[in-house]
Amino acid sequence: MTDLRYPIGKFKFEGPTTPEQREELLNQIEQAPNRLRAAVNGLSDQQLDTPYRPEGWSVRQVAHHVPDSHLNAYVRYKLALTEDEPTIKPYAEDRWARLADTQATPVEVSLAMLDSLHDRWVRLLRSLQPEDWKRAFRHPELGLVSLEKNLALYAWHGRHHVAHITSLRERNGW
Numbered sequence: 734m735t736d737l738r739y740p741i742g743k744f745k746f747e748g749p750t751t752p753e754q755r756e757e758l759l760n761q762i763e764q765a766p767n768r769l770r771a772a773v774n775g776l777s778d779q780q781l782d783t784p785y786r787p788e789g790w791s792v793r794q795v796a797h798h799v800p801d802s803h804l805n806a807y808v809r810y811k812l813a814l815t816e817d818e819p820t821i822k823p824y825a826e827d828r829w830a831r832l833a834d835t836q837a838t839p840v841e842v843s844l845a846m847l848d849s850l851h852d853r854w855v856r857l858l859r860s861l862q863p864e865d866w867k868r869a870f871r872h873p874e875l876g877l878v879s880l881e882k883n884l885a886l887y888a889w890h891g892r893h894h895v896a897h898i899t900s901l902r903e904r905n906g907w
Contacts, residue, residue: 737786740896744889746882755866755881758888763855765891766847769799772898773840780907781840785897792901794830795894796840800847801829806887807854813870813880814861820871858884 750758773781773796781793790798805824812819829835866881878886901907 735900737789737897737900739893740900741889741892744886744893746885748879748881748885750866750881750885752863755884758884759855759858761888761892762858762884763851765799765803765895766844766851768891768895769796769847769898770844772895772902773844776902776907780905783901783905785901789897790830792898793840794835795897797835797838797843798826798830799891799894800843800850802826802890803847803854803887804850806883806890807850807857809870809883810854810857810880813868814857814865818869818871818877820873823873 773792776792781796782791784791785795801824809821812821861880866884867879869877869879870883872878
């Protein structure tokens with residue numbers, strides 16, 4: 734049986750990446766908003782409030798989590814590009830997922846936010862020079878994280894959460 738927590742498998746980084754691999758990862762980040770939009774398209778409120786797995790977040794929570802997470806990633810890139818190994822502040826994503834805005838905001842608001850965020854983020858990412866990918870930020874729990882590794886992580890992250898939704902839809906015949 735597939736682990737419903739990791740429908741595409743756990744994140745693995747086998748860097749360093751080649752320019753071609755980075756381009757593919759950039760493309761995945763660029764496509765994430767459209768893929769998330771397609772994954773939730775046509776779902777009813779009841780379906781949006783269905784957990785993607787037992788004890789898991791609802792589809793609605795996942796749809797709001799992706800822009801929350803990617804906004805944090807975007808800020809981390811900007812910090813790492815303008816400061817020397819800045820220490821970033823992690824956030825309690827499980828608590829963010831329970832805040833009132835996650836429950837009360839239409840999913841379309843977060844989809845539009847993700848569209849705009851990724852437009853800016855991808856422009857920034859495509860402007861990076863080869864040496865920029867070695868820049869890093871310090872995560873209090875994960876240590877030093879290069880921008881190259883973070884690119885791979887967030888390409889995976891978008892696919893990971895889209896797969897939560899699409900695999901639920903498939904299992905439930907939606």
